[in-house]
Amino acid sequence: MKTIAVDGMGGDNAPEAIVKGIEMARDDFPDLQFQLYGDEGQLTKLLKNSERITIVPTTEVVTGEDEPTRAVRRKKDSSLVRAALAAKSGEADAFYSAGNTGAVLTAGVLLVGRIKGIERPGLITVFPTVHEDQQFLMLDVGANAESKPSYLHQFALMGQFYAHDVLGLDHPRVGLLNNGTEADKGDSLHKAVHDLLEKDPDINFVGNVEATNLFNAPADVVVTDGFTGNATLKTMEGTASTLMHLLKANLMDNGLRPKLGALLAKPALKKLATMFDADRAGGAVLIGVNAPVVKSHGNSDENAVYYVQKQLRAMLNHGTVQSVIQYFSTHTEETVAAAKEE
């Protein structure tokens, strides 16, 4: 039985959506139990069935306006901090929150703690592709603003473990997001990373990939620095939502004919929305810390909360974090560099 520590007060729809989603997950996954951190009165009222769900009362809440580091340091009895500490102490096996992104990342790094040998944890997001039932993941999508080549080298290795365990891929293909596919493309950072990935026999490197065709799945694991990855993720979100918004507006505003068209086209639009439903892929995973840590969108509804538990269950059952810990206990950047010298 694995235990997930849940921030019951994080996100726009908390605590309702969190409680509902956790109850759904409890019903579907008999090998999971949950610690629900938050306001005792509210949570007790919302919880229908307390089987494998323990409410842990806390008195503070980290809001979206809180400065992350300050909030994690000061709000010691917040649902977010207490849930993170449970994953640190081993009381729980994983930590989940839909709250303040910066605070969740800070709690992950400072409280759950960096894995020995990992220079910087990275943030993974999973995306759909044009091929049904095929996904790809990208990291780092924003945990780090500044990057060194060795960080991205470690992201590639950690991304492989995640793609193997959670996406179910035997030999995930690793690509480097760059401004061209040729090996010598990019700035000095990306040229150096290309070199590191190419030389590491533990990485199934397929070369540089471009943002233009990410959805055609040129790689299963797309490695990028946190600044570019964050811009890419946000551009995808912005472009997709703008197009869908304009399409709907144009369908509705042009009189009867397009309105009728919209009605008839609805199943196709719905199918598209399902394919691009970010919730189904789960939340963003902070990888490189001592327990699975997942942050889902602030506007997560009960379904999004449910899918995160499914995602955490896959990581827990495969021991993804243990694999990373084990690998980096013997593969520091120094030992890898030394092996190459020989």
Next chain:
Amino acid sequence: MKTIAVDGMGGDNAPEAIVKGIEMARDDFPDLQFQLYGDEGQLTKLLKNSERITIVPTTEVVTGEDEPTRAVRRKKDSSLVRAALAAKSGEADAFYSAGNTGAVLTAGVLLVGRIKGIERPGLITVFPTVHEDQQFLMLDVGANAESKPSYLHQFALMGQFYAHDVLGLDHPRVGLLNNGTEADKGDSLHKAVHDLLEKDPDINFVGNVEATNLFNAPADVVVTDGFTGNATLKTMEGTASTLMHLLKANLMDNGLRPKLGALLAKPALKKLATMFDADRAGGAVLIGVNAPVVKSHGNSDENAVYYVQKQLRAMLNHGTVQSVIQYFSTHTEETVAAAKEE
């Protein structure tokens, strides 16, 4: 009368689409004349009316496979190099090509030449927004892989001149693409740029903008480093084309009902396609060199070629390049820094 030097052999649809587009522009813009560089036999056969269009015979062609710098150095009698040299010598006032992007940029920087005081020319692309008849521009979208704060400072100033002259905005708002809107966001590069833009009284700086809502036009001029800008541009293209492709596939593949829906929804889809028609905004402008240089998509058709001439005409009639030359003759990074010290 202004003269545009045109690479008649550049792009997938050359020389047909180039000649057709130039003839359309000649018919519409009586104040423009054209030098058409390329294979004399082919161009003569295609050209219907030689009024204000002079064919300049050349014997070589730069292909998409050519290594840019090498091609510009070696293929001295190529249509691309000869057209660029005409803009350098003053024989022509501007240079346009739909050919090898790297070669066009290299020819722009090396042959047309950097403006005195400009550290690095930048590449501008214009985008639509959700507001009809409103556009924004972004630079650098990929002329430079490595960046320094001062490059981005100059991009902001040059972007303002372009937005004023070509987008017709009196006081264009300048935003910095960053991984959050707060002033202290980003890596060291973007923090330093924020500082430079904020302190320059010649810049109408509105702060950091995020990729999520670029299409809502939080700024008219979006300043970014060439690596991030390139990834953002390519992500927009990839996401939009993937969504449109999937929408069409879903509309067509699901039996009669969605097919009928598609037929009825067609006007809305068409309107959307027009709004997002990259061709209408013209090509990508290399700014910071001694004459207007525009590169359009390799798959440019005659309409795309036509719109580039309209765009070049706006730059020429407003003297955008002259404004940049004048401004930077008295505002070097040193004089600006010195003024701030006082």
